[in-house]
Amino acid sequence: MLNERDIGEIVKQVVAKLNMTEESGTGMGIFDDMNKAIAAAKKAQEVLRVMTMDQREKIISRIRTKIIENAETLARMAVEETGMGNVGHKILKNRLVAEKTPGTEDITTVAWSGDRGLTLIEMGPFGVIGAITPCTNPSETVLCNSIGMIAGGNTVVFNPHPAAIKTSNFAVRLVNEASVEAGGPENIACSLLKPTLESSKIMMSHKDIPLIAATGGPGVVTAVLSSGKRGIGAGAGNPPALVDETADIRKAAEDIVNGCTFDNNLPCIAEKEIVAVDSIADELMNYMLTEQGCYLADKELQDKLTATVLTPKGLNRKCVGRSAKALLAMVGVEVSDDIRCIVFEGEKEHPLIREELMMPILGMVRAKDFDDAVEKAVWLEHGNRHSAHIHSKNVDNITKYAKAIDTAILVKNGPSYSAIGFGGEGFCTFTIASRTGEGLTSASTFTKRRRCVMCDSLCIR
Numbered sequence: 515m516l517n518e519r520d521i522g523e524i525v526k527q528v529v530a531k532l533n534m535t536e537e538s539g540t541g542m543g544i545f546d547d548m549n550k551a552i553a554a555a556k557k558a559q560e561v562l563r564v565m566t567m568d569q570r571e572k573i574i575s576r577i578r579t580k581i582i583e584n585a586e587t588l589a590r591m592a593v594e595e596t597g598m599g600n601v602g603h604k605i606l607k608n609r610l611v612a613e614k615t616p617g618t619e620d621i622t623t624v625a626w627s628g629d630r631g632l633t634l635i636e637m638g639p640f641g642v643i644g645a646i647t648p649c650t651n652p653s654e655t656v657l658c659n660s661i662g663m664i665a666g667g668n669t670v671v672f673n674p675h676p677a678a679i680k681t682s683n684f685a686v687r688l689v690n691e692a693s694v695e696a697g698g699p700e701n702i703a704c705s706l707l708k709p710t711l712e713s714s715k716i717m718m719s720h721k722d723i724p725l726i727a728a729t730g731g732p733g734v735v736t737a738v739l740s741s742g743k744r745g746i747g748a749g750a751g752n753p754p755a756l757v758d759e760t761a762d763i764r765k766a767a768e769d770i771v772n773g774c775t776f777d778n779n780l781p782c783i784a785e786k787e788i789v790a791v792d793s794i795a796d797e798l799m800n801y802m803l804t805e806q807g808c809y810l811a812d813k814e815l816q817d818k819l820t821a822t823v824l825t826p827k828g829l830n831r832k833c834v835g836r837s838a839k840a841l842l843a844m845v846g847v848e849v850s851d852d853i854r855c856i857v858f859e860g861e862k863e864h865p866l867i868r869e870e871l872m873m874p875i876l877g878m879v880r881a882k883d884f885d886d887a888v889e890k891a892v893w894l895e896h897g898n899r900h901s902a903h904i905h906s907k908n909v910d911n912i913t914k915y916a917k918a919i920d921t922a923i924l925v926k927n928g929p930s931y932s933a934i935g936f937g938g939e940g941f942c943t944f945t946i947a948s949r950t951g952e953g954l955t956s957a958s959t960f961t962k963r964r965r966c967v968m969c970d971s972l973c974i975r
Contacts, residue, residue: 542687543704548713549720551671554701555642556722559669561699563639567618569697574617574661576692581612581657584688588653591681596649598835603777606936607654607944614935614942615661620957632972637961639667644723646714646738648730650780650835650872652678655729655944656685660703662943664689665957671723672705673714675730683707718743725960729945739950746959747949748782751900752870753923753930754891755785756915758884758906759793765927766905767801771808773903773929775854775874778835782946783901783923783930787867788878789891795859795880802857808876809838809849811858818845819856819875820865829871838874862890884911888918895919900948903930922948 545551562570581588589604624635643663647655656672663670674682682705689703706713714734718726718741727746728738735747755770757763774785790798802808811819822844823833833841838856842849855874860867867877879894881887895902901923904915916924923933923946932938934954945955952959 543690543701544683544686544707545704546707548671548673548706548716551704551706552642552717552720552722555669555671555704558699558701559639559642559667562664562669562702563667565698567621570665570667571618573693573696573698573702574665576696577657577661577664577689578612580688580692581608584684585609585612588681588685591684592652592678595680596652596678596835597832598650599777599780600837604654607651607777608657610934610936610942611654611658611661611944615658616941616956616958617661617665618957620662620941621665621961622958627973627975629973631967631969633968634966636964636966637666637958638964640725640744640960640962641668642722642724643668643670643960644717644720644726644743645670645672646717646726646728646730646734647672647674647678647682649675649678650782651729651777651944652681653685656682656703656705657689658942658944659727659729660686660689662955662957663960664693664702666961668725668960669701670703671717672703673709673717674705676709679707679709727945727947727955727960735949745950746945746947746952746955748945748947748955749898749900749949750870751782751898751921751948752786752868752894752896753783753901753903753921754894754919755788755903755905755930756887756891757788757790757794757798758887758904758908758911759791760907760911761794761905761927762907763794763797764801764805767798767806769905769927769929770876770903771802771806771855773925773931774876775838776929776931778837779872779874780835781931781934783933784872785876785903785930786870787894788876789862789881789887789894790878791884791887792880792882795878799857799859799878802855802876807852807854808857809842809847809853809855811856811875815845815847816858816860816864816866823871823873823875824865824869829869834872836873841873841875862894868894868896884914888915891915892918895921898948900946901925901930901933903928922946922953 585608693702729748735749738745935942
């Protein structure tokens with residue numbers, strides 16, 4: 515078992531290796547020019563597209579192994595480079611990508627046969643996919659996208675967030691190492707030494723990029739959807755967690771705080787605020803304070819936090835993905851490591867409630883009854899149609915909320931991360947395309963449907 519010192523040394527060696535790559539220019543999918551990266555990915559796709567499904571699956575299997583072998587290194591690199599998140603939770607996320615991201619089994623065929631013959635609907639590759647990835651989940655998004663896109667027969671060119679370029683490019687290198695080791699081509703995934711806004715524009719307008727997948731804030735998704743290309747947009751969310759009077763209140767408190775604090779609230783699916791029916795609001799708050807390591811912020815502390823984490827231009831990036839202890843230290847409050855979430859009660863218009871913070875600050879809005887709670891939760895979700903959560907034992911209430919909130923993800927009676935297969939059923943993804951309607955993306959998302967018709971033959975009824 516590696517100790518802290520050993521892991522730190524490994525991270526230093528990896529970063530040094532990547533810095534050497536910057537000086538030399540290229541290597542294992544890393545390029546100094548977007549046009550070169552696209553050309554290399556196109557050449558690799560010509561090889562990949564004629565490989566069998568079994569051969570693709572061998573590459574994916576090797577990628578999974580690489581991820582598991584490097585899960586801790588990737589996690590520590592991300593925290594060191596971005597300053598965001600929690601190493602232990604990022605290890606879990608990387609392993610989740612390796613174990614629960616669908617591969618070629620997601621590529622299926624639909625068939626109809628009858629008196630007039632046989633018709634097939636098959637999934638084919640787009641070619642070279644352009645992908646924009648965030649700094650909040652850098653390795654997870656790169657690796658999850660790579661598995662799905664390669665399974666569909668595509669190659670991919672990434673324009674990663676500049677704040678996580680070393681981590682993202684290390685993940686890209688792992689994908690290419692895995693491909694070569696499994697008998698596939700190099701440059702099956704490509705990236706840039708220094709991605710910029712200009713390089714993303716080149717990618718979005720390039721004739722050899724038919725599909726763009728963007729995982730990030732509303733600005734980048736809007737840019738992709740304005741490109742004139744087919745776009746898959748995974749944008750922002752502000753997921754409310756509604757708790758009604760029928761819920762298991764103690765469990766709800768545990769689930770909500772666990773979900774909110776997972777990787778310091780960086781996942782876009784995480785609980786960002788609570789809407790609680792008045793009759794159980796005090797009980798819920800009490801459980802969070804006495805059993806779940808929460809710190810109650812009074813009005814003065816709320817004002818200090820608001821001034822610290824929000825700026826006229828939006829979120830203070832130095833606060834995103836920081837722990838509750840670190841955030842409290844920024845406003846002059848020292849607490850123990852047991853404190854993992856900052857909680858308070860306020861109106862839905864409170865800036866720390868209405869804004870998506872991506873940090874473990876959890877405001878609770880009180881509602882007079884269930885209908886009022888639904889109305890407030892819908893307002894707080896801001897029409898992103900991304901994610902929402904409810905704790906209730908009333909099926910009618912759950913149904914009413916589901917119809918009203920209309921999100922790509924709705925978690926009932928569990929923590930938010932169960933939506934991506936961690937403690938819940940279903941596959942993993944880190945690109946949740948709520949805005950463009952694909953929902954939780956997988957390999958089949960990155961394919962074109964093709965109809966193949968044989969008239970008056972191959973039906974043997």
